[in-house]
Amino acid sequence: MNKQRPTLADVARVAGVSRATASRAINGEYGTSEESRDRVRAVAARLGFEPNAVARALATGRGSAGRRERIEILIVDDDPDAMSAKPFYGRVLTGAMRAVGDRDIAVEVRQVARPPALDDNVPFGRLLVNVAGEAGAAYARQGRTIALGRSAPGVTYVAPDNEGGGFQAAAHLVNTGRKRIGAVFGPQTPCAQERKAGFLRVTTGAARAVVSVDGDFTRATAYAAAKELLAREPLLDAVFAACDVTAMGVLRALREAGRRVPEDVAVVGFDGSTLAEAADLSSVYMPVEEEAASAVRHLLDPALPRPGRLPTSLTVRSSS
Structure with a gap:
């Protein structure tokens, strides 16, 4: 036989x-x-x-039915204009595509207002953006998962040094003599709260007058927040914006109030995006493309060393 x-x-x-x-x-x-x-x-x-x-x-990355393996980039953001208004997401996609290279793997971007329920259509790997708590943990239990920024205990993540970047921005404003400092911080996400913590480490220790408003990384909210800061502190001479999109709203409010940048008010953003370059905005640069590429490389080969924190650096331009 x-x-x-x-x-x-x-x-x-x-x-x-x-x-x-x-x-x-x-x-x-x-x-x-x-x-x-x-x-x-x-x-x-x-x-x-x-x-x-x-x-x-x-x-070749195709299943028995001819379907391609795919990596899903799951973005939770309830702003309907997020994909076009926030350069961060385009940079994430650029980094992911670089990591995939010429492999025959599909990269699928999915933006939702809240984390969707689990289903049987499990991708080869899932990259989480703005997904925290039990939702992130549930995805990780279902299959290969990595997050941009802290998500939930046990979920592997890669992130920039947000706290260090916030510290750099505050130190720059304090060291250039600004005394009445305002800030438009971000939402209750880990990355935004880390930036806030780093910023306050300097400004609180320097006993500078800091007025702040929490925002949501949108231009409209930042515009309203900056107007509120000016009402509370008319002699405001510096503003930290927790992302470059936020900084655009701040600049508009300052311009309408007749406040000159940087002569009257210095402005520093966070991201180092093309928006910062176009507006000649001082901004903390974070290597988003490398962050996303590192995450996707780890999805493709989980045996690689766990990615960690990537360094940030302040680029000073004419706004400060």
Whole structure:
């Protein structure tokens, strides 16, 4: 009687990995570590396993029905204009595409007002943006997941040094002699709160008069917030905006109030986006593209070292 041909399940069992991992190790160039690929391929050779056409299809990133593997970028933002109004998201997509390169993997962007319920349509990997708490943890339990910024305990994340960036912005304003400092901070997200904490470390310690308003990273809210700051502190001589989009609203309010920038009021933003360059705005630069690329590389190969904090740097321009 002829011995039954070994199956992919046999290879996976002997190698001590899942069937999906065994398939990717034998046929693919992403999704497994070099150590796993070597071990699985050695077991396959020892057992005499030969991949079939379905397995080879998986190597190209396509399932048995011809569907491509995909990485989902899940963005939670209730601003309907977020994708066009906030350069941050375009930079995230740019970094993700760089990491995917010429692999035949789809990158899918999904913007929602609140985290959607889990379903059976699980992507190869999921990149979370503005997803915190139990929602982030639930996605992580379902499959490969990484977040931009802190999400939930146990969820791997990559983030810029937000607190350090806030510290740099405040130190610049204090060191250039500004004494009546205002701030339009961000929403109750980890990244925004880190920027706020870093900023207040300097301004509180320097005993400067700080007036602040919490915003939501939109231009309209920032405009209203800046008007409120001016009403509360008419001699305001500096404003920190927690993102560059926020800074655009602040600049509009200052212009309408007849306050000159930087002669009367210095303004510093946060992101280092093309908005900052176009407006000649001093801004804390964060390497968003590298942040997203690092996250996607980790999705493709979880054996890579866990990504951590990326450095930020203040670029001083004519606004301060």
